[in-house]
Amino acid sequence: MSPVQPTTTHVNKWSAISRFFHWVSALLLLVTWVMIFTYENTDNSFYIGLHKAFGVSLLFWMIARVISRVFTKAPPPVPMPKWQEMISKISHFMLYALLIAMPMAGLLMSVYGGRAVSMFGLFDIPVFVTPDRGLARFFNDVHTDIIWNLILVFTALHIAAALYHQFVKKDKLINRML
16 A cells, blocks of 8 residues: 555645746835835925936836747646636736836926926936926826826735635645746
């Protein structure tokens, strides 16, 4: 009679580079939020400058992340109902799109407002368009009123889904990104 083997759940993880891109994206987003919150509560322009620099960094990071994602094989899908799979795909696509659109709208708001964006004092992204106050206001509204709210919704959905899988379904889905 053979000894009883303990049952283990094997988790197929995302690649190390995918996990790195994921967590640095989350960190850049969090730092960008903290910088705008700090600016709004201190009115110190130093923080709005950091907000812009981290935001543009997030834009370039997300472009690199999309390129990496195109060339990185995803782990096998976790069994789940088709509707959850569809919501997962849509919400991930929306997060990627919003995390590119948000800093892009912010950058366009600045340059159409006639303001270069300092990248941590190392170099500036110059005003590369003809300043236009109307377009600056348009991109401000897109940045702050539309995309900001959508990012909050999709980030909350993403975190709620991860917590649901971890604590309700207990399928260890979250371990794929750890």
